[in-house]
Amino acid sequence: MGDNVRNPGSCASAVDPPQIRLQLMSNPLYLSGARELVSAVAKRLGFADEACGKIALAVDEALCNVIRHGYGRDPNRPIWVSIWPVHECGCGGPDVHPGALKIVIEDEARQVDPSVIRSRDLEEIRPGGLGVHIIRAVMDEVKYEKRDNVGMRLTMIKRRREEADNDQAEGDRKESEGG
Amino acid sequence: MGDNVRNPGSCASAVDPPQIRLQLMSNPLYLSGARELVSAVAKRLGFADEACGKIALAVDEALCNVIRHGYGRDPNRPIWVSIWPVHECGCGGPDVHPGALKIVIEDEARQVDPSVIRSRDLEEIRPGGLGVHIIRAVMDEVKYEKRDNVGMRLTMIKRRREEADNDQAEGDRKESEGG
Amino acid sequence: MADNSTRPGFATGGSDSAFRVTVNNTGSAVVVLPSGEIDLNASPVLRQELKRVQTARPERLIVDLSGVPYMDSSGVATLVEAMQIARKNSTRLVLCGMQDKVRSIFEIARLDTVFTIAPDSQAAMTV
Amino acid sequence: MADNSTRPGFATGGSDSAFRVTVNNTGSAVVVLPSGEIDLNASPVLRQELKRVQTARPERLIVDLSGVPYMDSSGVATLVEAMQIARKNSTRLVLCGMQDKVRSIFEIARLDTVFTIAPDSQAAMTV
Numbered sequence: 001m002g003d004n005v006r007n008p009g010s011c012a013s014a015v016d017p018p019q020i021r022l023q024l025m026s027n028p029l030y031l032s033g034a035r036e037l038v039s040a041v042a043k044r045l046g047f048a049d050e051a052c053g054k055i056a057l058a059v060d061e062a063l064c065n066v067i068r069h070g071y072g073r074d075p076n077r078p079i080w081v082s083i084w085p086v087h088e089c090g091c092g093g094p095d096v097h098p099g100a101l102k103i104v105i106e107d108e109a110r111q112v113d114p115s116v117i118r119s120r121d122l123e124e125i126r127p128g129g130l131g132v133h134i135i136r137a138v139m140d141e142v143k144y145e146k147r148d149n150v151g152m153r154l155t156m157i158k159r160r161r162e163e164a165d166n167d168q169a170e171g172d173r174k175e176s177e178g179g
Numbered sequence: 180m181g182d183n184v185r186n187p188g189s190c191a192s193a194v195d196p197p198q199i200r201l202q203l204m205s206n207p208l209y210l211s212g213a214r215e216l217v218s219a220v221a222k223r224l225g226f227a228d229e230a231c232g233k234i235a236l237a238v239d240e241a242l243c244n245v246i247r248h249g250y251g252r253d254p255n256r257p258i259w260v261s262i263w264p265v266h267e268c269g270c271g272g273p274d275v276h277p278g279a280l281k282i283v284i285e286d287e288a289r290q291v292d293p294s295v296i297r298s299r300d301l302e303e304i305r306p307g308g309l310g311v312h313i314i315r316a317v318m319d320e321v322k323y324e325k326r327d328n329v330g331m332r333l334t335m336i337k338r339r340r341e342e343a344d345n346d347q348a349e350g351d352r353k354e355s356e357g358g
Numbered sequence: 359m360a361d362n363s364t365r366p367g368f369a370t371g372g373s374d375s376a377f378r379v380t381v382n383n384t385g386s387a388v389v390v391l392p393s394g395e396i397d398l399n400a401s402p403v404l405r406q407e408l409k410r411v412q413t414a415r416p417e418r419l420i421v422d423l424s425g426v427p428y429m430d431s432s433g434v435a436t437l438v439e440a441m442q443i444a445r446k447n448s449t450r451l452v453l454c455g456m457q458d459k460v461r462s463i464f465e466i467a468r469l470d471t472v473f474t475i476a477p478d479s480q481a482a483m484t485v
Numbered sequence: 486m487a488d489n490s491t492r493p494g495f496a497t498g499g500s501d502s503a504f505r506v507t508v509n510n511t512g513s514a515v516v517v518l519p520s521g522e523i524d525l526n527a528s529p530v531l532r533q534e535l536k537r538v539q540t541a542r543p544e545r546l547i548v549d550l551s552g553v554p555y556m557d558s559s560g561v562a563t564l565v566e567a568m569q570i571a572r573k574n575s576t577r578l579v580l581c582g583m584q585d586k587v588r589s590i591f592e593i594a595r596l597d598t599v600f601t602i603a604p605d606s607q608a609a610m611t612v
């Protein structure tokens with residue numbers, strides 16, 4: 001569960017450079033900039049406003065977790081956010097509305113086993129433990145992994161729905177979680 | 180004129196990595212993302228709304244010029260936007276409101292002599308020739324230069340004015356131009 | 359009774375779009391009115407203000423979110439913590455004025471039924 | 486007389502925040518109503534629409550910018566080009582509904598006195 005990020009096609013393969021790559025320091029000051037960037041790019045690639053807001057929320061939550069858990073709130077460590085449009089079929093370049101957006105967040109923080117990155121039981125009402133739940137509820141595919149030498153990599157995919165982008169029940173559709 | 184970018188202090192020296200670095204492909208699709216990023220970062224660093232809008236405009240114009248003149252509209256070449264808060268005195272890190280923002284835009288496009296990058300006489304009413312004028316009108320310091328091996332570098336500095344950020348007459352205060 | 363203060367967010371003060379928390383003590387209720395996006399940068403400011411007003415153990419605490427266009431889980435966590443303190447103090451905590459995006463995160467967190475949520479501050483006085 | 490069409494921007498169609506150009510032919514004037522940010526991505530769409538409506542050499546051409554929160558120099562250049570065509574055709578070109586940010590770029594470009602600018606589309610019909 002959550003580990004099933006399929007190969008997203010040639011134009012978003014690991015070989016192609018991302019269309020957008022943001023490097024930011026691990027300072028909460030810059031979260032709003034990252035959100036606005038991601039949201040504006042998603043909008044231009046044809047995602048509906050509500051979906052753009054949710055993609056930005058997932059990126060925000062992921063960055064918060066790197067800042068807090070990965071870097072222990074050190075505000076001066078690098079984080080990378082890379083964005084690829086994903087075309088189902090014969091590509092077509094970035095101008096054509098892609099079928100999905102792939103967002104990868106990488107850090108140089110301590111490596112943890114992906115299985116420990118899991119949301120807690122929502123029945124227990126207490127602060128915290130919501131970030132991973134939100135990321136999984138909002139995105140279509142979510143995968144945590146260790147990077148080759150140092151740090152973690154989070155790969156998220158959000159598929160685009162045409163016009164009537166009705167994803168208000170998304171939080172409910174995704175019941176199963178955990179790494 | 181425009182070439183007097185002074186050393187902006189230790190915390191924004193060339194040695195320090197930027198707080199934010201955006202790599203984007205030279206596709207007009209991504210201009211809005213770059214604008215929103217820059218504007219949101221400036222806002223969090225204490226710039227007034229109007230100043231944030233103008234900084235975003237200058238970055239937009241600079242990116243347009245790289246796309247059109249540097250890369251001849253090839254949408255798949257890299258551009259880098261780097262952002263440093265500039266602290267006048269003994270730094271203090273990014274959390275304290277900086278006295279200025281330094282933004283550097285770099286490309287791998289053809290190198291031109293900085294003196295050819297100049298705005299035309301505004302008296303002549305025709306399309307085009309406005310981008311460089313806008314950049315110089317909106318930012319406090321503007322410097323074009325060739326990068327060491329390939330491509331151009333544009334360094335822009337915008338100083339922050341306290342509270343009553345009254346820069347409505349900025350276009351008028353800057354009469355002199357040209358590289 | 360006159361606790362009517364505005365505290366600028368430490369991170370964004372100076373800009374006209376700073377995160378701010380306004381506190382209004384009406385006598386029958388304390389109304390906390392954050393304005394701006396509540397993310398990891400701003401939530402410590404809200405948390406501090408909520409803690410401060412909760413030391414007086416008010417009968418009713420209203421958090422009017424009409425000026426909040428965006429909230430992430432750090433904001434939600436701040437409100438959950440405030441609710442736990444409120445329960446201990448027998449304070450009636452009511453959220454109101456939620457914009458769509460903010461309501462959406464409460465739904466995703468399945469906290470929309472845990473909090474008392476009123477449409478506006480008027481309704482929040484009596485609910 | 487019934488040229489009432491909406492053309493979605495090629496780059497953003499599909500989203501509810503796409504750049505669009507609506508054209509309204511009232512008989513006495515052609516009103517072009519772009520909506521969305523006019524940057525290098527969107528200005529070709531506006532340019533094409535302006536060229537299209539200008540082939541009919543209307544007496545009055547109103548560009549209502551009330552739905553345009555942002556414009557860069559590529560948008561300004563598009564409007565300068567439309568003005569040049571309008572002069573050749575003896576069309577009266579009027580801009581209206583400028584938001585602050587958009588007005589600001591016309592001021593920086595010193596084009597605020599070159600164009601005829603009306604506060605709203607009502608005024609643009611008679612100015």
Ligand SMILES: Nc1ncnc2c1ncn2[C@@H]1O[C@H](COP(=O)(O)OP(=O)(O)O)[C@@H](O)[C@H]1O
Pocket residue numbers: 065066068069070112116117118119120127128129130131132133152
């Ligand atoms: N980037 C990360 N690096 C290391 N551990 C992480 C990361 N993201 C999440 N975790 C782990 O997953 C847990 C759940 O995260 P989350 O749902 O965001 O709740 P919270 O952060 O409030 O604990 C965290 O407590 C942490 O142990």
Ligand SMILES: Nc1ncnc2c1ncn2[C@@H]1O[C@H](COP(=O)(O)OP(=O)(O)O)[C@@H](O)[C@H]1O
Pocket residue numbers: 244245247248249291295296297298299306307308309310311312331
């Ligand atoms: N990044 C760049 N690379 C090469 N030449 C540039 C660049 N930016 C500007 N120029 C040159 O400066 C001139 C003025 O640019 P600008 O004021 O934006 O007007 P326009 O682009 O409409 O000609 C351009 O015509 C071009 O010759």
